[in-house]
Amino acid sequence: MPKGRKVNSSGEKSKKLLLEKAIELFSTNGYHETKISDIVKAANLTQPTFYLYFQSKESLYKDLIEQFQNNFFEIVHNDLENKPSANRSFIHNIKEALVNIFTYFAGNLFLTKIGFYDSVEAESIKEKFALALSDKLQENQEINFSSEIEVKIFADMIVGAVERLTLTALFTELREPEQLAEDIVNIYFISQKELVR
Incomplete structure (x- = not known):
């Protein structure tokens, strides 16, 4: 042994x-x-x-950032990779991803503050999130974008909403994860709203 x-x-x-x-x-x-x-x-x-x-304070900090990043992108990829079906639309997948992200953030407030806001890696984490979302939006047939808006800009706006609402509504306990996800979906996908329910 x-x-x-x-x-x-x-x-x-x-x-x-x-x-x-x-x-x-x-x-x-x-x-x-x-x-x-x-x-x-x-x-x-x-x-x-x-x-x-x-080994050091730096190695501990890097491990924490890596832990946050791995957990965060596991949620993002698991929910966005789900294939739309008759009873599960792509917008439903986005809503579920947002619920799970906000739930993870709420349960890991300090780690989220480090990984999503304070660390040097925070911007690249948000950029990777926006790119993953943008890729899925472009692949999807449910959502039609007007020629006046770029898909990447749209994805950046969603990431910006997640970033801001986490600070102002989630961490302050003004809204629950499900409410925030619903708010974002209703704002950004209003014409597709019936597909989410």
Whole structure:
């Protein structure tokens, strides 16, 4: 039997606690203002314990961004890749993707703040989201765009709405994920609204 810590050991609890405190501190204070000493103090652990699990503050931060990005794009691709059918339109897929994105954001507020807003990678994450959405919009036959609007601009507007509404309505708990997804679909796909229901 291999040696090492068991999954539910105090070591795994320490690592999880360090991650939670790091996410919270990076989100609240920013990357540069957060020190390893702050993270271990908040977790009530020691710096040697930190280095058992993480090579550096930078590597921990990069891991968090990667975790956010992987989770986010798994949601985006899973929902947008669903094939429209008789009882499931493409617009329904978009609405479901938005519900799942907002639900993930609400359940991971601090990580979302880091990954979608504060990190250097945030802009490229939003750009990849807009491109994925744009590609699916162009492939789809349900939605007809006028010659006056580019599909990529339309996708950018949806991403902008997600970005702004997350801050102003989701994080402030003014709206639930389902309500926000419905709002966006009704605004951007108003002529197709009956397909969503």
